Structures are given as C-alpha cells and as structure tokens.
Amino acid sequence: MAPEERPDRRETIDDLDALLSSLPDEIVEAIHALPEVEAVIEVVLDLGRRPEARFPDSEVTLLEREITDKDIAHVVEHIGTFGDDNRAGIERTLHRISAIRNRNGKIVGLTCRIGRAVYGTIEIIADFVESGKSILIMGRPGIGKTTMLREAARVMADDFGKRVVVVDTSNEIAGDGDIPHPAIGKARRMQVRTPSMQHEVMIEAVENHMPQVIVIDEIGTELEAHAARTIAERGVQLIGTAHGNNLENLLLNPTLSDLIGGIESVTLSDEEARRRGTQKTVLERRAAPTFDVLIEIQNRERLAVHHDVAASVDGLLRGRGLPPELRYRDEEGELHIAPSAAPTYSSRRGDAGYRRQAALPTAVGVDLQEGLPFSPTPPHLPLADGRSTVKIYAYGVARNRLRQAAKRLHLPAVLVDDAGEADVLVTLRAYYRRRQRTISDAEARRLPIYVLRANTVSQMESFLSDLFELETAAVEDPSLEGSMQETERAIQTVLNGVRSIDLPPASAYIRRLQHQLARQANLISHSYGKEPRRRVRIFRE
Numbered sequence: 001m002a003p004e005e006r007p008d009r010r011e012t013i014d015d016l017d018a019l020l021s022s023l024p025d026e027i028v029e030a031i032h033a034l035p036e037v038e039a040v041i042e043v044v045l046d047l048g049r050r051p052e053a054r055f056p057d058s059e060v061t062l063l064e065r066e067i068t069d070k071d072i073a074h075v076v077e078h079i080g081t082f083g084d085d086n087r088a089g090i091e092r093t094l095h096r097i098s099a100i101r102n103r104n105g106k107i108v109g110l111t112c113r114i115g116r117a118v119y120g121t122i123e124i125i126a127d128f129v130e131s132g133k134s135i136l137i138m139g140r141p142g143i144g145k146t147t148m149l150r151e152a153a154r155v156m157a158d159d160f161g162k163r164v165v166v167v168d169t170s171n172e173i174a175g176d177g178d179i180p181h182p183a184i185g186k187a188r189r190m191q192v193r194t195p196s197m198q199h200e201v202m203i204e205a206v207e208n209h210m211p212q213v214i215v216i217d218e219i220g221t222e223l224e225a226h227a228a229r230t231i232a233e234r235g236v237q238l239i240g241t242a243h244g245n246n247l248e249n250l251l252l253n254p255t256l257s258d259l260i261g262g263i264e265s266v267t268l269s270d271e272e273a274r275r276r277g278t279q280k281t282v283l284e285r286r287a288a289p290t291f292d293v294l295i296e297i298q299n300r301e302r303l304a305v306h307h308d309v310a311a312s313v314d315g316l317l318r319g320r321g322l323p324p325e326l327r328y329r330d331e332e333g334e335l336h337i338a339p340s341a342a343p344t345y346s347s348r349r350g351d352a353g354y355r356r357q358a359a360l361p362t363a364v365g366v367d368l369q370e371g372l373p374f375s376p377t378p379p380h381l382p383l384a385d386g387r388s389t390v391k392i393y394a395y396g397v398a399r400n401r402l403r404q405a406a407k408r409l410h411l412p413a414v415l416v417d418d419a420g421e422a423d424v425l426v427t428l429r430a431y432y433r434r435r436q437r438t439i440s441d442a443e444a445r446r447l448p449i450y451v452l453r454a455n456t457v458s459q460m461e462s463f464l465s466d467l468f469e470l471e472t473a474a475v476e477d478p479s480l481e482g483s484m485q486e487t488e489r490a491i492q493t494v495l496n497g498v499r500s501i502d503l504p505p506a507s508a509y510i511r512r513l514q515h516q517l518a519r520q521a522n523l524i525s526h527s528y529g530k531e532p533r534r535r536v537r538i539f540r541e
Contacts, residue, residue, distance in 0.1 A: 019043075019095040019114060022078035024071050027051055030062035041142060045071060046100070046109040056142070056300075072107055080176050084194045085169070089176025094150075094183065096172055115175070117183035118144075122151040124303065124327050124335060128293050129155060134238040136259060136290075136309075138245060139297030145241040146172055146217055148297070152239050153215045154185035162237075165190060165211040169198045173217055187215070199227040206231055216240040225258045229290045238291065246296045246304075247312055247324075260294065260309050262286035263317065271524065283317045285310065302328035389414045390467065393422035395438055396431040398455045405460035409509060411468055419447070426450045426463055458531045461508035480510060487514045490538055491521045500539030505529070511536050 016037070020028045023043065031037060031053060042054040043062075047069065051062040079097050082088045086099045094115025099107045121144065128135055129152055137145050150173050157164040164187035168174050171191065175181035180189040188209065192201045198216075202224065205214055214231055216224075219242045231238050242259060244250045250260055257263055264286045273280045289309040296304040304324035306312040315322045326338040389412040394402055399415055406413040416422050425442045432439060432451045442449055450467065452459045483506055490501040503514060511527055514536045518525035525538045 015093055016114060018090050018093045019112060022075050022090065022097075023112070024074050027062055027071075034060065041114060043112040043114075044110070045075065045112070047072060072110060075110055075112070076107060083170070084196075087170045087172075089171050091177035092175060092179060092181065094172070094175045094181055096170065115172070116147065117150065117181065118147050119151065121148050122155050124329070125295060125305070126155070128295075128305070129239070130160065132237050133292035134232050134290065135240075135293045135295060137239075137241045137295045137297065138243075138247075138250065139241075139303075140245055143297050144300050145297060149173060149215055149217055149239060149241055150183050153187040153213075154183060156213050156239075157187040158185035162212045163210060164188065164213045164215060165205045165209055166215045167192065167198065167201050167205055167217075169195055169201075169217065173215065199223040202227040203230060206234055206236055211236055213237045213239065218243065219256065219259065222255050222258075225256050225290070228259060232290045240291075247294055247306060247309075248316060250294075251313060251316060258287075259290045260285075260313050261289040263313075270526065285313050285317065289313065296324065302326070391416045391421055391423045392467075393417075393419045393425045393442075395419070395425055395427040395436070397426050397428060397452065397460070401455060401457050402426070402460050405457050405464055408457075408507060409461060409464055409468075411464055413464065413467075422447065424448045424450065424467060426452065426460075428455065429453055456531060458508045458534060462512075465509045465512065480513075483510050484513065484517070487517050487536075487538075491517060491523060494523055494538055494540055495521065500537055502528075503536045503538065505533045505535045508534075514538075 020031060023031075027043070027045075030051075031040065031043065034040065034053060036055070039055050040053050041056060044052045044054060045067045048066050050064065051067055051071075053060045053062055075097070079090055080088045082099055086101065088097045088099070089095060090097075094117060096113045096115060098111040098113070100109030100111075102108050122129060125135070125148075135152075137148060139145050153164050153166050153173070156162045164184075166173050166180075166184055166187050166189045168189050169192040171177075174184045174187075174189040180187075188211075190201055190205055190209075192198050199221070202214065202216060205211055214236055216228070216238070217240065219225060219228055219240050228238055228240065242250065242256055244253060244256070247260070251257055251263065262285065263283050266282055266284045268280050268282060270280070273282075291309055294306040294309050294312070296306075298304060304326055306322075306324045312322050312324070328336055330336060391414050392402070393416055402413075402415065419425060419438055419442055425439070425447055427439060427449065429451050432449070439449065450463050452463060483504075487503060490503055493501055506514065511534065515525045515527075518536075518538050523538055523540060525536050527534055527536055529535055
C-alpha cells in the first residue's frame with residue numbers, strides 16, 4: 001500500500017495527566033523532565049527503592065531518594081479499587097496499576113502502566129481480521145498484544161459493522177469504569193468479576209449476546225482454552241492473546257496446547273513406522289486447532305504469521321516446520337511481506353534412534369535492510385558444501401563407540417572437547433529430557449542437536465548416516481554393491497513364492513537400504529538380532 005493511501009497511524013497517550021495526577025508531585029516533575037515522555041511505558045514504585053521510569057529498551061531513575069509508605073498510600077488513594085488480580089485502573093482511561101503485596105496483604109510495590117490507544121496497528125494484519133478467521137496473537141509482555149487486540153475490536157465493530165463483544169477481565173482492553181473507552185469503538189464490553197470466572201463470561205457472551213466476534217485477552221488456563229474451543233466450534237470469530245512467544249512455546253505448554261489442536265502420543269504399525277522413517281511411538285496433533293491463524297509479534301513493527309496453524313503444528317511434530325510469513329514496516333512506514341519459504345531441510349528419524357534439531361524453522365528472521373527471509377543453520381552437514389570434516393560434541397555419548405561408527409562408515413567426523421567449537425551436538429534421550437545446561441546453551445545458539453535412545457553403535461551409525469546424508473552421498477563401502485545385489489536376489493526369490501529369507505548381518509546404513517528395496521517391491525522387512533550380528537528378514541504378508 002502506498003504511503004498516501006495508508007490510514008493515519010497516530011498514537012494517543014490517552015490522558016497521561018490522569019495517571020500523573022495520582023502520583024506524588026515530586027515524581028510527576030521528574031517524569032515531565034524526561035526528554036521523551038511520550039515513550040514511557042511504566043512507572044515503577046517499590047518501597048525502599050528509588051522510583052524508575054521504564055522505556056521499551058531501558059530504565060531511568062526518577063529520584064535519588066527512596067519510595068516511602070506515604071508515596072504508596074498517595075497513589076492508592078487516587079486510583080480505583082484493586083481486584084482479585086491485584087490490578088486497578090483510573091476511570092475512563094486505559095492506564096493500569098498493579099500492586100505487589102507482602103505476606104500480610106500490605107502494598108509494598110506498584111507498577112503503573114501507561115495505557116495507549118494506537119490507531120492503525122491492525123493494518124499489518126487487516127487481511128486476516130477481515131477474513132473472519134480466528135486469530136491468536138502471541139509475544140512477550142509489553143510488546144503491544146493488547147493494543148492490537150483493542151484496535152481489532154474497534155475496526156471490526158466500526159468499519160465492518162460486526163457484533164463484537166470484548167471480554168475484559170482486568171479492564172485493560174476498554175479501561176476502568178462502567179463506560180468503555182472510545183478506543184474499542186462500538187464494540188460491547190463484558191467485565192469479569194474475578195479472573196477465575198473469565199471462562200464463564202466467555203461462554204455467557206456467546207449464549208446471551210449473539211456476537212459475531214469475541215475479543216479476549218490473556219487466555220491462560222485450561223478452562224479458558226476449552227471455552228475458546230467452544231466459541232470457535234459455534235462459528236464465532238475469536239481474536240485473542242495467549243502467554244508465550246511463539247508457536248513452539250505454545251505447543252510445549254500442556255495447559256494451552258489445545259488452542260492449536262493439542263498433542264498426543266500415537267503408536268504406529270511397523271509398516272507405517274518404516275514408511276515414515278520414524279520410531280513406532282510418535283507425537284501427533286490431537287484435534288483441529290481452535291485458532292486458524294497464529295501471529296507472533298517480534299517487535300512493534302515486525303511480526304511472523306502462521307497462515308495455517310494445523311499445517312504448522314503438523315510440520316513441527318514431524319520435524320519439518322514451515323517457516324512463517326514475515327511482515328514488517330521499514331523506516332518510512334511502508335509495509336513489506338516476505339512470503340513463507342519452503343523448509344531448507346528435511347528431518348528424518350533414523351531406524352535406531354531419533355533426533356531433534358534446536359534450529360527449528362519457526363526461528364526464521366528478516367534482514368530488515370534487504371527484506372529477505374533467512375533460515376537457520378540446517379542440521380544436515382554434507383561434505384558437498386566444501387567441509388573437510390564435521391566437528392561433533394558428544395554429550396553423554398560413548399566417544400570410543402562414536403569413533404568406531406564413524407570409522408566403519410568411512411566418515412570424516414572429528415570429536416571435539418568444547419561444545420562451542422562443534423558443528424553439531426549428539427546426546428542421549430535421558431540427558432536431553434533433564435535439560436542440562438550444555439544442551440540449553442546449544443539450543444540458544446541454534447546448534448543442531450541429535451538425540452539417541454541408547455549408547456549403541458547401531459544408533460550412532462544411524463545418526464551419522466542422517467548427519468552426512470549418506471542416502472545421497474557416495475560412501476566408500478566395498479560391501480555395499482554386493483549387499484545390494486544379494487538383497488535384490490532375495491527379493492526376487494520371495495516374489496517367486498518363498499515365504500521369507502534372512503539376509504547376512506550388515507551395518508545400519510546397509511540395512512536401511514535393504515528395507516527401502518523391500519518396500520519398493522511391496523514386501524515386508526524387519527531387523528532381527530543384536531549388533532554386530534543384526535540382520536534383515538524379507539517376507540510376504
């Protein structure tokens with residue numbers, strides 16, 4: 001959209017003086033002396049500490065003296081009543097004051113958040129809002145989720161004439177008092193007596209007031225997640241926010257994962273597990289997602305969009321996550337959209353083990369100067385890219401066996417003693433589940449992580465086969481050609497009427513190729529025995 005065609009993007013501080021009038025005069029003077037008063041987002045008053053003004057990326061000390069009981073009492077006297085969630089407001093404004101109490105219930109700290117109605121923020125996702133799809137917005141605290149939610153309610157009610165009901169638990173969307181703030185337009189507001197009743201008010205809104213759209217902030221409990229599903233199943237468009245930064249956070253949250261369909265453990269048949277190249281027990285999406293679209297707010301001018309939540313969740317569970325669409329504004333305010341790119345790698349699971357890479361595709365970002373999407377480091381590290389060796393850090397894995405597996409497959413793998421030098425980390429499932437610091441640090445650096453079930457050479461060979469993409473790379477194995485010819489002869493013999501044939505013992509890589517040949521001939525194959533005598537049996541149903 002050309003700049004002259006865009007709606008006016010303006011920010012209203014929403015009567016800052018109303019909030020400042022509740023603060024001690026000395027603090028008010030200090031705030032007015034700040035060079036960028038309009039950028040302040042919070043004023044923090046803690047008993048026995050110096051008051052602070054918080055900006056999006058910094059904090060400024062307002063006074064050299066400490067806050068006293070008198071300062072706290074002054075603020076409490078000039079604002080509304082605190083609810084069960086320890087939040088209060090100022091009537092007809094969007095300001096919010098949150099209290100910190102001691103064991104006896106006495107208020108010893110206050111966080112005064114400046115409420116702002118920002119018009120035009122919804123433009124970046126206007127197409128989704130207009131489509132009638134249910135939208136879930138995620139992002140860290142203070143990044144603008146509620147502001148976008150408020151604007152969505154106004155646009156749907158005023159510009160599209162929809163019947164919109166805002167379920168306002170803490171009066172943060174439409175302000176304190178009985179009369180909603182003009183920022184939500186013609187949308188109706190239902191207040192919630194206590195936070196624990198939010199799910200009941202959500203259902204009441206659908207049953208009593210015939211809304212076409214329901215707007216809800218901070219879905220945070222299992223009951224609220226179930227209420228959201230009930231609303232969506234009744235054909236009502238739902239626009240809400242939830243705790244978490246991205247899709248993967250939500251997927252791993254047992255309380256809220258139902259919002260995106262939930263996950264459950266499924267046991268596959270032997271044939272299906274071989275076809276997928278996975279373990280027999282895998283994670284699957286349990287149901288259709290409550291929300292059709294998920295939006296991750298990365299900063300106030302940039303967000304990532306998952307157009308199809310069901311497809312994104314399925315991709316994550318299969319290790320083939322779909323990169324989200326990236327939308328952002330440049331310095332001139334022009335909107336840019338970087339379409340979703342196909343994943344730059346696949347995530348196969350080996351016969352003898354499995355892996356999980358830390359650099360999931362949902363972690364894509366944008367080069368703001370070029371406006372181009374980029375993908376994190378792919379987990380596969382084939383030698384075709386010019387590497388002479390691949391450095392592996394073994395955490396809890398038997399290094400002598402790993403060297404043996406690499407030598408047996410003729411692979412240039414080097415074991416390093418420092419995870420910071422490694423191209424990839426391999427560990428055991430028991431270590432990975434305990435979330436050891438070494439593993440957490442590797443994930444933070446987006447280092448590919450492979451996870452094995454046990455310290456066996458077969459699983460290590462499977463891991464190395466995946467790492468070096470042996471299916472497409474040339475492997476100098478003198479027994480490979482003879483093994484493949486013998487496998488083809490065995491397959492033909494079974495097709496001619498023999499019930500089953502056992503092949504000679506072979507490495508994990510050769511056994512994998514033997515299974516592939518059997519599947520191509522529509523025959524069944526299983527591996528039997530223990531290393532190093534493990535072999536493949538081919539037979540008819």
